[in-house]
Amino acid sequence: MRTLTFREAIREALREEMRKDKDIYLLGEDIGVHGGAFSVTQGLLKEFGEKRVKDTPLTESAIVGTAVGAAIAGLRPVAEVMFCDFFTVCMDPIINQAAKMRYMFGGKIKVPLVIRTTFGARLSAAAQHSQSLEAWFAHIPGLKVVMPSTPYDAKGLLKSAIHDDNVVLFFEHKYLYDKKGEVPENEYTVPLGVADIKRKGKDVTIVATGYMVQVVLSAAERLSKEKIEVEIIDPRTLAPLDKDTIINSVKKTRRLIVVSEEHKNCAVTSEVSATISEEAFEFLDAPVKRINTLDVPIPFNPKLESFVLPDEEKVIKGVRETLGYKFK
Amino acid sequence: MRVMSEKERLLEMYKKMVTIRRFEEKVSDLFSKGFIPGFVHVCLGQEATAVGICSALRKDDYITSTHRGHGHCIAKGADVKYMMAELFGKATGYCKGKGGSMHIADTDIGIMGANGIVGGGIPIAPGIAFAAREKGTDRVTVCFFGDGASSQGSFHESLNISAVWKLPVIYVCENNLYANTVPLIKQMNVNDVATKSKAYDIPGVIVDGNNVLSVFKEAEEAVKRAREGNGPTLIECKTYRWHGHYEGDPELYRSQDEVNQWKKKDPMVLFRSYLLKEIDIANKILDEIDNKVHKEIEDAVRFAKESPDTELSEALTDVFA
Numbered sequence: 160m161r162t163l164t165f166r167e168a169i170r171e172a173l174r175e176e177m178r179k180d181k182d183i184y185l186l187g188e189d190i191g192v193h194g195g196a197f198s199v200t201q202g203l204l205k206e207f208g209e210k211r212v213k214d215t216p217l218t219e220s221a222i223v224g225t226a227v228g229a230a231i232a233g234l235r236p237v238a239e240v241m242f243c244d245f246f247t248v249c250m251d252p253i254i255n256q257a258a259k260m261r262y263m264f265g266g267k268i269k270v271p272l273v274i275r276t277t278f279g280a281r282l283s284a285a286a287q288h289s290q291s292l293e294a295w296f297a298h299i300p301g302l303k304v305v306m307p308s309t310p311y312d313a314k315g316l317l318k319s320a321i322h323d324d325n326v327v328l329f330f331e332h333k334y335l336y337d338k339k340g341e342v343p344e345n346e347y348t349v350p351l352g353v354a355d356i357k358r359k360g361k362d363v364t365i366v367a368t369g370y371m372v373q374v375v376l377s378a379a380e381r382l383s384k385e386k387i388e389v390e391i392i393d394p395r396t397l398a399p400l401d402k403d404t405i406i407n408s409v410k411k412t413r414r415l416i417v418v419s420e421e422h423k424n425c426a427v428t429s430e431v432s433a434t435i436s437e438e439a440f441e442f443l444d445a446p447v448k449r450i451n452t453l454d455v456p457i458p459f460n461p462k463l464e465s466f467v468l469p470d471e472e473k474v475i476k477g478v479r480e481t482l483g484y485k486f487k
Numbered sequence: 488m489r490v491m492s493e494k495e496r497l498l499e500m501y502k503k504m505v506t507i508r509r510f511e512e513k514v515s516d517l518f519s520k521g522f523i524p525g526f527v528h529v530c531l532g533q534e535a536t537a538v539g540i541c542s543a544l545r546k547d548d549y550i551t552s553t554h555r556g557h558g559h560c561i562a563k564g565a566d567v568k569y570m571m572a573e574l575f576g577k578a579t580g581y582c583k584g585k586g587g588s589m590h591i592a593d594t595d596i597g598i599m600g601a602n603g604i605v606g607g608g609i610p611i612a613p614g615i616a617f618a619a620r621e622k623g624t625d626r627v628t629v630c631f632f633g634d635g636a637s638s639q640g641s642f643h644e645s646l647n648i649s650a651v652w653k654l655p656v657i658y659v660c661e662n663n664l665y666a667n668t669v670p671l672i673k674q675m676n677v678n679d680v681a682t683k684s685k686a687y688d689i690p691g692v693i694v695d696g697n698n699v700l701s702v703f704k705e706a707e708e709a710v711k712r713a714r715e716g717n718g719p720t721l722i723e724c725k726t727y728r729w730h731g732h733y734e735g736d737p738e739l740y741r742s743q744d745e746v747n748q749w750k751k752k753d754p755m756v757l758f759r760s761y762l763l764k765e766i767d768i769a770n771k772i773l774d775e776i777d778n779k780v781h782k783e784i785e786d787a788v789r790f791a792k793e794s795p796d797t798e799l800s801e802a803l804t805d806v807f808a
Contacts, residue, residue, distance in 0.1 A: 184621070210621075215648065216644075216647055216648055216651055218644040218647060218648060220610050220640060220641045220644045220645075221610050221613065221641070221644035221645055221647065221648040222648075223610070224609070224610020224611050224613070224614060224641065224644070224645065225610065225611075225613045225614035225617060225648060226614060227610075227611050227614055228551075228599075228610075228611035228612060228613060228614020228615040228616070228617065228618065228628075229614040229615070229617050229618040229621075230614070230618075231594075231599060231611075231614075231615065232549070232599070232614065232615040232617075232618035232619060232622075233618050233622055234617075234618045234621060234622075236614075251604055251606075251607055251610075251641070252607075252610055252611065255603070255604050255607060256602075256604070256607055256611060260592075260600060261805050261806070261807070261808060262585060262805045262806055263582060263585060263586040263590040263592075263600070264581075264582050264585075264586055264590065264592040264594070264600060265580070265581065265582035265583035265584075265585050265586065265592075265805060266583070266804065266805035267582070267592055267593075267594050268592070268594055268599075269808035270808075271808075300806050301806055301807070303807075324807075324808035325807045325808055
């Protein structure tokens with residue numbers, strides 16, 4: 160099977176969907192001529208023209224607001240917010256408008272809107288360009304939050320997001336863009352709301368998101384040499400969360416670790432932990448462990464940045480602690 | 488669709504103004520008696536802006552509205568029965584009782600929602616206009632907002648993108664001199680909101696917001712400009728609200744004297760006088776309209792009172808399509 164990079168897979172999803180449906184428009188900063196800050200939309204302006212690939216002014220509120228308005232008036236826009244850190248500038252159209260319009264208006268309208276964004280650290284981009292803010296949106300009824308970790312998932316999930324008649328936030332980890340993976344030539348989609356078992360194991364379940372899936376896979380390979388088999392679950396959709404896949408895994412392994420690049424406090428991983436504690440308590444032989452970024456703004460210095468982020472070593476240490484847990 | 492005669496159109500405008508007036512008076516009264524939960528923001532005194540603007544629109548044109556949107560909705564053709572039921576939180580309301588006063592919508596007639604966030608609808612209007620154009624229609628979008636909203640960043644972002652993309656949007660500022668409790672002089676460094684249009688090089692006009700025909704005339708021009716693909720306009724309507732920002736507002740920020748001065752410029756009375764004197768319409772005809780409206784409002788209240796409450800299970804529906 161051929162391989163594509165994460166970036167190419169996303170681009171292919173956009174291209175294929177735009178070819179099929181004339182109502183899909185791309186709006187964002189630098190997405191046209193420049194091809195996108197992370198080169199995702201390269202070539203799309205050439206194929207679809209300025210009509211459907213729009214280089215907007217520097218105006219997050221108006222980019223997202225315009226996308227919302229277009230979505231309720233018959234188009235299927237895909238807006239881009241360059242860094243998730245910039246969502247702070249355009250929260251109202253997302254949280255108070257798009258997420259709530261269908262409900263507030265008694266079901267009269269639908270908001271078929273996709274907002275793509277980048278997130279995550281390890282590029283020394285410092286505090287305002289390195290965050291993982293998915294929890295803000297997972298918290299809001301009316302929003303769906305999707306986070307692929309492989310090129311295959313990225314293409315399939317983006318297609319599903321575009322087909323969905325609701326507001327979907329699509330989080331792309333910056334560090335994954337160059338990562339290659341198998342992507343079939345034929346048409347396929349990955350459903351929203353369904354987790355994926357990225358690695359089967361019997362000793363401990365690790366739920367991981369975004370780039371951390373790769374980190375945990377590496378840690379799992381190392382642990383395997385010590386005969387510790389980790390089962391890795393990638394939720395793929397953070398909201399709505401596929402609880403069943405996680406619970407079924409915990410029934411088998413009895414231990415759960417949740418790993419993300421979010422700050423530990425009030426993250427999506429906190430929600431997974433709470434849910435499993437509530438719904439699978441009897442199956443747990445150890446408390447649910449959370450491995451996240453420290454609760455500090457992300458520092459610029461590369462060594463400091465590494466220090467605050469979750470990594471393979473921290474995951475391995477966490478697995479040992481969880482496996483070694485004894486009730487007092 | 489048969490085109491209205493001039494006289495018919497004027498009478499239609501009069502009827503709409505009376506409807507807004509009586510509806511808002513009734514809402515204020517019912518709110519004080521505890522029939523309406525939450526907050527209400529009535530637009531008494533501002534009837535001419537809503538009617539003047541919306542009279543220049545087609546049924547398939549769009550509006551985005553504000554927290555003070557009952558007048559906009561009525562002027563655009565909303566049914567007072569379903570509006571009243573919505574305010575009461577009933578199952579028969581426009582939004583099944585799930586939106587309330589600040590979130591009334593009737594997308595069949597282009598009312599794309601009142602809005603509880605000041606400036607919240609402003610960035611959405613260009614998107615609606617964009618879709619209308621991309622779909623090959625000449626539908627225009629009116630974006631209502633107040634003087635206060637013109638300080639929001641979203642106002643500036645919206646005007647900017649509409650200007651750059653030459654979108655068919657008509658921005659209508661109802662300048663009633665107060666943003667909640669703060670007067671104009673503390674809000675902005677220019678005297679007129681219309682001045683702000685200069686930053687985007689779009690036409691900015693000032694009109695007497697209490698003269699429905701003056702408003703209508705400006706609206707017609709702006710609508711024509713938009714429909715012909717010549718981009719947005721900012722229309723500033725100078726007007727005044729008779730009641731506080733919200734029902735129950737102690738109004739510490741203005742004098743009763745000032746309110747009374749403005750009440751002398753009652754847009755409905757002014758228009759009625761105009762119809763009698765300049766258009767030679769009989770008092771009897773206008774009285775008939777008044778009576779008809781009175782009955783419609785009474786019917787709406789009865790409908791709202793007698794309508795069933797929204798089922799609890801509805802709290803869980805309509806989150807996703």
